[in-house]
Amino acid sequence: MTATIKEFLLPAIPSKHRSAAGTGQKPARRGGYPVTTLHEHLATWAATASERQPVADTIAAIATAAAQLATVIAQGPLAGDLGRVLGASNDGDGQKALDVYANTLFTDHLRVAPVAAVVSEESNDIIALDPAGAVVVAMDPLDGSNNIDFNAPMGTVFSLLPAVAGDAKASFLTQGSNQLAAGFVLYGPHTALVLTLKDGVDIFTLDPAKGIFVLTRSRIQIIPAQRIYAINGSNARHWPLAVRAFVEECIAGSDGPRGVDYNTRWLGAVVSETFRVLLNGGIYLYPGDKRPGYHRGRLRLLYEANPIALLIEQAGGTATDGYSRILDLKPRDLHEHAPLIFGSTDKVTRVMELYAESVPQAGQRPLFAVRGLFKS
Known part of the structure; x- marks a missing residue:
């Protein structure tokens, strides 16, 4: 203090x-x-x-x-x-x-x-x-x-x-x-x-x-198939390829592989994001990325990712670090960081598929390429 x-x-x-x-x-x-x-x-x-x-x-x-x-x-x-x-x-x-x-x-x-x-x-x-x-x-x-x-x-x-x-x-x-x-x-x-x-x-x-x-x-259940994703887009250049690929699919909307248009949200507090997902579905992503000190994301496993993951699972959703179920992870330190991706199971499963595939092509797509859409 x-x-x-x-x-x-x-x-x-x-x-x-x-x-x-x-x-x-x-x-x-x-x-x-x-x-x-x-x-x-x-x-x-x-x-x-x-x-x-x-x-x-x-x-x-x-x-x-x-x-x-x-x-x-x-x-x-x-x-x-x-x-x-x-x-x-x-x-x-x-x-x-x-x-x-x-x-x-x-x-x-x-x-x-x-x-x-x-x-x-x-x-x-x-x-x-x-x-x-x-x-x-x-x-x-x-x-x-x-x-x-x-x-x-x-x-x-x-x-x-x-x-x-x-x-x-x-x-x-x-x-x-x-x-x-x-x-x-x-x-x-x-x-x-x-x-x-x-x-x-x-x-x-x-x-x-x-x-x-x-x-x-009472008995909240996450609505499936909602077209909402939440992520801090200012960090796009630092994201792992799997996250880039997933967000690109969402941005492509009805013209892309998902075939529907998406909305994006970012409220700046994980509790408000969790509340929205519990009541309105969708997916939230705070991955680890390439910034110094962010390899394992920003959220803490013990007192942020774990309680949120338990709530999400109890409401019929899924919570992962990209590879593993959050609730299966054992913290090695009281303040250990963990990537956190949670929400509707269909969307979280898609992100996990992209992590498993490593999606090397994602970094070469126009949206995220070095001289892509975001490059002046």
């Missing part, structure tokens, strides 16, 4: 607060009909097995912190200079005031949950919490912090794993398929918590007036 929250943002977290997961009171009502709160959803799920309760309690703590963070984000400049750079960050973009605040906020709430340790994008080392905790949490407290000053989407990504007694690092350095639960919070026009308990994907929407999350979509 390079500074304390009190120096530049809001007062400390109150010692007593109402959980954003819900209060256990009568169900909220919408349009005269009862609705399910996150608290009720977690309680019902945890009641079937005692080992589920630590997971439920941890997600409730994350939801409470997320509701508080949503309030700060909604205030924008009224809450202070949220985009102020305080120091260096692991991603090279600089650690911003809101990054620090979010990291402290979530960590403080997890201290009162059954959490043994936390790995955060904002901290180089493991943060030890309750030695008797049954779970560990890997998280990116604030994805998309470069969007702070532009009033664009941001989010929080989290992954829950079983704690290995006496070996916190081993708890984290395991395959993503071992996750107990995963999700993200998207701070946009409304605040949405997207959650999987490894039994489908559900979406909860924050009621800001009551400070509770309410179930608004």
Whole structure:
């Protein structure tokens, strides 16, 4: 940490607060009909097995912190200079005031949950919490912090794993398929918590007036055959040939091998891209490329690629690094990078086919050739 929250943002977290997961009171009502709160959803799920309760309690703590963070984000400049750079960050973009605040906020709430340790994008080392905790949490407290000053989407990504007694690092350095639960919070026009308990994907929407999350979509399934792809096109010259070939197929539209016209999207935060894919299908690509330091992409395997991959698979999609299933990969380092390609299975499968074929011809096609379409 390079500074304390009190120096530049809001007062400390109150010692007593109402959980954003819900209060256990009568169900909220919408349009005269009862609705399910996150608290009720977690309680019902945890009641079937005692080992589920630590997971439920941890997600409730994350939801409470997320509701508080949503309030700060909604205030924008009224809450202070949220985009102020305080120091260096692991991603090279600089650690911003809101990054620090979010990291402290979530960590403080997890201290009162059954959490043994936390790995955060904002901290180089493991943060030890309750030695008797049954779970560990890997998280990116604030994805998309470069969007702070532009009033664009941001989010929080989290992954829950079983704690290995006496070996916190081993708890984290395991395959993503071992996750107990995963999700993200998207701070946009409304605040949405997207959650999987490894039994489908559900979406909860924050009621800001009551400070509770309410179930608004259940059993999300990715729509197949949607004509949307998301990638940062400014890096086209650095992409591997397989990605170049796939994007060229999309750009060629109805005149190309795919035979249909495509739209492209790029929102600048992987949580917002994931939300769009879950609800509207398509494919997202952040491959490794030839830029220095980007050989394995930019996203982190442990607390970005893994939770997103679990959500995508639970919604009927596919997530890969180009060659392998993301959830089969075992991180060697807490902050290890991984290429991430996810979305509708038909499109992801096509990208994997191109990786397998190496597509040497892609680099010679007019769109990506040295003296091609993008060369003046």
